[in-house]
Amino acid sequence: MWRDALLVAGKDLRIEARSKVALGQVVPFALVVVLLFGLALGPAVGRGSVLSQAAPGLFWVAVLLAAVLAVQRSFAIEALDGASDGLRLSGLDPAGIFVGKAAAVAGQLLALEVVLAGAVALLYDRHLAGGLLLAASCVAATAGLVAVGTIYGVVSSGARQRETLLPLLFFPMVAPILLAATKSWDAALAGTPGRGIAWLDVLAVFAVAYLAMGTVAFGPLLEDA
Amino acid sequence: MSLTTTPTTRATAAAGAGRTGADRPGNGAPGARAAKVEGRRGRRRSDVALTAVGVCALVGVLVTVWLGLWVTPPDRFMGNLVRLLYIHPSIAWVMYICYGVAFLSSLAYLWPRTRSLRFDKLAGASSEVGVVFTGLTLVTGSIWGRPTWGTWWTWDPLLTTTALLFVLYLGYLAVRRIPGEPEVCAKRSAIAAIVAFVDVPICYFSVLWWKSLHQPPSIADPVTGKTYIHGSMAWTLLLSFVSFTLVYVWLVARRYRLFVLAEREGDEGLALALAERRAESREAQA
Numbered sequence: 001m002w003r004d005a006l007l008v009a010g011k012d013l014r015i016e017a018r019s020k021v022a023l024g025q026v027v028p029f030a031l032v033v034v035l036l037f038g039l040a041l042g043p044a045v046g047r048g049s050v051l052s053q054a055a056p057g058l059f060w061v062a063v064l065l066a067a068v069l070a071v072q073r074s075f076a077i078e079a080l081d082g083a084s085d086g087l088r089l090s091g092l093d094p095a096g097i098f099v100g101k102a103a104a105v106a107g108q109l110l111a112l113e114v115v116l117a118g119a120v121a122l123l124y125d126r127h128l129a130g131g132l133l134l135a136a137s138c139v140a141a142t143a144g145l146v147a148v149g150t151i152y153g154v155v156s157s158g159a160r161q162r163e164t165l166l167p168l169l170f171f172p173m174v175a176p177i178l179l180a181a182t183k184s185w186d187a188a189l190a191g192t193p194g195r196g197i198a199w200l201d202v203l204a205v206f207a208v209a210y211l212a213m214g215t216v217a218f219g220p221l222l223e224d225a
Numbered sequence: 226m227s228l229t230t231t232p233t234t235r236a237t238a239a240a241g242a243g244r245t246g247a248d249r250p251g252n253g254a255p256g257a258r259a260a261k262v263e264g265r266r267g268r269r270r271s272d273v274a275l276t277a278v279g280v281c282a283l284v285g286v287l288v289t290v291w292l293g294l295w296v297t298p299p300d301r302f303m304g305n306l307v308r309l310l311y312i313h314p315s316i317a318w319v320m321y322i323c324y325g326v327a328f329l330s331s332l333a334y335l336w337p338r339t340r341s342l343r344f345d346k347l348a349g350a351s352s353e354v355g356v357v358f359t360g361l362t363l364v365t366g367s368i369w370g371r372p373t374w375g376t377w378w379t380w381d382p383l384l385t386t387t388a389l390l391f392v393l394y395l396g397y398l399a400v401r402r403i404p405g406e407p408e409v410c411a412k413r414s415a416i417a418a419i420v421a422f423v424d425v426p427i428c429y430f431s432v433l434w435w436k437s438l439h440q441p442p443s444i445a446d447p448v449t450g451k452t453y454i455h456g457s458m459a460w461t462l463l464l465s466f467v468s469f470t471l472v473y474v475w476l477v478a479r480r481y482r483l484f485v486l487a488e489r490e491g492d493e494g495l496a497l498a499l500a501e502r503r504a505e506s507r508e509a510q511a
Contacts, residue, residue: 151416155416155417156403158405158409159403160404165400168396171392172389175389179435199434205427209423213419221412
């Protein structure tokens with residue numbers, strides 16, 4: 001399974017490296033969202049301003065919006081040229097395909113989060129404290145996001161209206177991630193990482209639950225996609 | 226309603242279509258006719274049972290309204306607002322039944338030994354009714370919350386989870402509408418139902434902790450326990466639970482039958498059309 005996962009993740013990342021859709025469209029889109037929040041809630045900056053106070057939440061909303069695009073992209077590349085038939089016929093372990101596709105999206109999202117965190121620190125004037133907790137919650141939250149995203153990506157890939165269906169399925173599902181990741185970032189940035197540990201646990205539980213569900217459910221879903 | 230009287234088997238549909246009145250059954254092959262008569266008798270019995278449930282539900286709801294609005298006294302603390310509590314908890318209760326049944330029948334569909342499209346239809350019917358009752362729960366809760374808490378909405382764990390349930394299952398219903406082979410759709414929907422259902426407790430507990438970090442839960446249980454659980458009030462509430470559960474059974478059974486009819490229409494519609502077309506050309510030749 002792990003070898004298959006590596007193969008699929010490598011394939012997806014290679015396609016990304018050549019097409020540069022995430023770099024050229026998803027990352028700029030997330031930056032636009034960060035700017036839009038600034039316009040909606042600004043222009044005051046500095047400690048105590050709305051923007052600075054809401055920075056963790058706004059960061060994660062931007063990540064969520066970008067995550068939908070990344071997941072959509074991840075399944076759009078399978079929709080072309082009968083690629084999904086090829087994937088099904090390849091004899092790869094479905095669980096491996098699930099982990100591989102999720103890992104490829106996770107890699108892209110983590111890179112995006114680094115860029116976005118910089119943008120948020122800069123534009124919303126918020127010092128990024130508690131680096132370890134920030135990074136840990138990024139990893140756990142991203143794992144949960146891509147697990148749900150990959151399950152629903154394959155569920156909605158059969159639909160003709162998948163562009164509109166995926167966000168409807170995805171956002172309510174990941175509401176707990178938004179909540180927990182925001183709280184954990186809040187705690188880290190406020191300099192009280194102890195309060196964030198419980199939220200990190202929520203993120204980890206969510207990620208483990210949906211990664212496990214995805215490895216089981218992906219086979220039957222892919223068969224019929 | 227004319228669909229309910231169409232022949233039950235495809236053979237009789239094709240044979241019966243020889244006459245122009247295709248919706249008037251009764252001239253199929255003898256064996257098919259016997260099967261049909263048997264089927265119709267079973268249908269009639271379930272029809273009677275369903276109508277009885279419907280009548281009971283209607284009477285129950287009407288009596289609940291009468292008891293709730295006229296017979297029971299106003300509450301000592303909440304005054305007349307308490308009357309909303311005769312329907313709000315029972316609607317919420319039906320909502321839980323809906324999602325519970327949808328979850329269990331999705332599991333039953335995925336379990337190889339109980340795999341049957343009947344469970345898929347049941348899950349679909351139940352979750353559709355569930356979305357309606359979730360909407361009603363939110364609306365009645367808001368109407369009650371405005372005068373009692375002074376706000377239409379509060380980020381209480383129960384409220385927030387209910388709102389998320391509403392959108393989660395709207396998404397599930399959208400998944401059910403993705404076209405495809407019945408078995409494929411059923412499997413996909415069943416997985417989506419389980420994936421969504423697992424999210425509900427996670428939502429609830431994360432919102433619970435989220436709130437508890439902000440402020441102590443100022444709104445404890447919206448049902449203020451002892452104040453109304455006696456005498457006519459208790460009976461009204463009990464009747465309300467029973468009658469809304471009957472409403473649920475009736476709605477789900479109707480919706481289920483609609484699924485069956487829609488499926489049969491798909492199956493038999495083509496056969497009927499073909500038979501009619503052949504009969505036309507035969508008449509033209511004669």
